[in-house]
Amino acid sequence: MSTVLLAEDDAAIAQPLSRALEREGHDVIVRSDGPSTLQSALSGVANLLVLDLGLPEMDGLEVCRRLRSARSTLPVLMLTARRDEVDYVVGLDAGADDYVGKPFRLAELLARVRALLRRSAAGELAAARRTSRCRVSPRVR
Numbered sequence: 001m002s003t004v005l006l007a008e009d010d011a012a013i014a015q016p017l018s019r020a021l022e023r024e025g026h027d028v029i030v031r032s033d034g035p036s037t038l039q040s041a042l043s044g045v046a047n048l049l050v051l052d053l054g055l056p057e058m059d060g061l062e063v064c065r066r067l068r069s070a071r072s073t074l075p076v077l078m079l080t081a082r083r084d085e086v087d088y089v090v091g092l093d094a095g096a097d098d099y100v101g102k103p104f105r106l107a108e109l110l111a112r113v114r115a116l117l118r119r120s121a122a123g124e125l126a127a128a129r130r131t132s133r134c135r136v137s138p139r140v141r
């Protein structure tokens, strides 16, 4: 069970996407502007952020940059109508983990959400193992 933070100001996209994520078994928190998205992302309640690039007050790129400069490792799937190569690169450089262009296929977006959640769960598990190994067998050489 994961909590997905969905940042999208277009209700025509946010509503069906939110329902689809809930059908997949996720809790969904919807935000429709940059500052409230950043605040919720930093609060640590979410396991994944689906982040629209075009948000009012603070765009998705800036949200992502600020999140990363605050050392957040929250997985970010960026969503955008601008599909050229430059935007893709800028988005990834800002700290996004993956990228979906609008219009997107719902099935593809949900698959990318699953993949990111799997990857971050595996990363947390590996980190936990490293920590417990350090505790159990400290190096004495």
Ligand code: CA
Pocket (backbone or CB within 6 Å): 008, 009, 010, 052, 053, 054, 055
């Ligand atoms: Ca938008």
